[in-house]
Amino acid sequence: MAKNPNAAKLGEVGEEFVARSLTTKGMRVLDRNWRIKEGEIDLVVVDREGTIIFVEVKTRSSISHGDPLESINNEKAFRIQRLALAWLATHQRLGSRYRIDVAGILVARSGEFLMDYREGIL
């Protein structure tokens, strides 16, 4: 999606970081970068209770353009939900419990990751 190769790289790094941290919490990754015409879901995981969690990952290297989470407005949130339903339909999982989370990742100069994770944004 991102035109700038560096930005694409940054996004990938961020998604990798989120995926790893969720796995350590006992979640299982079902899908990554699932893409259809309408858009893309960064991360689909399932937790121990079987709730399917769709995660939108926003990665930035500085807050000069604001906090990463601020870029997710209502419109974007609803689009993620439509994509989530599309994913569930495609995988014959409609009717299962699901949730939409957002992870804001800030990559510091030092290479350190700062994660701001918000559950159930809708």
Next chain:
Amino acid sequence: MTLARTISINLLGLKGEPIEIEVDVSNGLPAYSLLGLPDATLSESRDRIRAAILNSGRNWPNRKVTVSLSPAWLPKSGSAFDLPIALSILTASGQLKESDLSKAFFLGELSLEGNLRPVRGVLPTLIAARDRGVKRVIVPKENFQEAGLLKDLEVLAFSKLSHVINFLESGVRAENPTLIDAPKEVAKHDMSEVAGHIENKVALEIAAAGGHNLLMIGAPGSGKTMLAERFSTILPPLDEDEAIEVSGIHSIAGTLKDRNVLSTEPPFIAPHHSTTIPALVGGGSNLIKPGACSLAHRGVLFIDEAPECDSGLLDALRQPMESGSITISRSALTASFPARFILLLAANPCPCGRFAGRGRGCQCTSLQVRRYLAKLSGPLLDRVDIRLRVENPTRVELSTSSTERSETIRNRVIRARAIAAERFAQEPFRLNSQIPPSFLREKYRPSKDGMALLHALLDKEELSARGFHRTIRLSWSIADMIGAIVPGKAEVERALLLRSGIPGE
């Protein structure tokens, strides 16, 4: 602490309604919602507050911020909520303690830089807050002088949000402005500047003493406006409560800049004849602002070229003239403002203005002349007790310089009003112009021979019933001026002359 609450005041007219501000910071996506029918100014507060908080070295909570102003059904307006909302957000996000927020009542608009900017209507807002038990208030520095009028409040003024935060956290006041004493007021005008017009000045003096409305008719340049502009200088000064009330109205209208907050000079308001009804009586959809007639409260409303006004404009003044206040209703709310003023009207005698003296050079037809003054409606003129013909001063009058100063006249007016106030001690009214008709016929009737004269005129149908009452009111003011206990025949005759300055009636 994710919830913070504080109290503010929303103004409806001069009356303040308490508003509870609640701020909740919860774990959703970064968002800001403002609930409780905010108007455009208030909705824009988000961006002001956010920038101000960041530029004051604090953090904006990157979470879901919900601000609720209750009662929810009441439309709210203005930027005075900026400061209390900002401080509530800081408290709800854990950057201030809950006890800090209850240390004062807050008022002020924020600039992006984090400066506190002055707001309108500080006086009435703080009066409402004080009546609800507020002891200490924090206001923008520019509003300090105004807020300082309320002696029983501890008023702290700051010019920066960061200074307010510092004060709440540590009690250190970065700023400590002091009240400036009212500058000695130098009257811009004085009656002594007007040459001649001896009779007219006496008529103005009587109008001032009794609170009578007055109409002046005269050629352009004869001195109508000069006389009117100096009328407020012969009115008694306002007492402290009245001055605060007048400053409060001007504070809401945002015209306090033109007027010293401590001024005891009665206001003189002269709207142009092209003014609109909302500008005259007050209006506006969200924030109802006082109009010219409320700005002239306890002072003078002067309308020059009165017959040039749109029809209906002057008649809109009839209700406030009757009740001393004006109530403005809009779909969402109703506001009342006091409006007790002396109305001065000035008019040319005809459209071309030259139908005066010997009427030389007047181009108007007699029909035009008659129609011109007929634009002033009967019910309005009914409330105007004195009609004057203002003639150009003569050569002799223009060359005599020794005329009375306003102060001398004002002292006589104060004395006359004191006499009336003593007489009316048990009554609900204070001025002669306010005596109800029933009182005029019974309790406050002139002497026997004065009454006989009026009755004779009534019998000859030369005096209408309302003319009868008005003449008696006026005769009381004349009696007060000369110190007579009851108006006699001479005072009644004088009154008859004053109200018959214009043929017709």
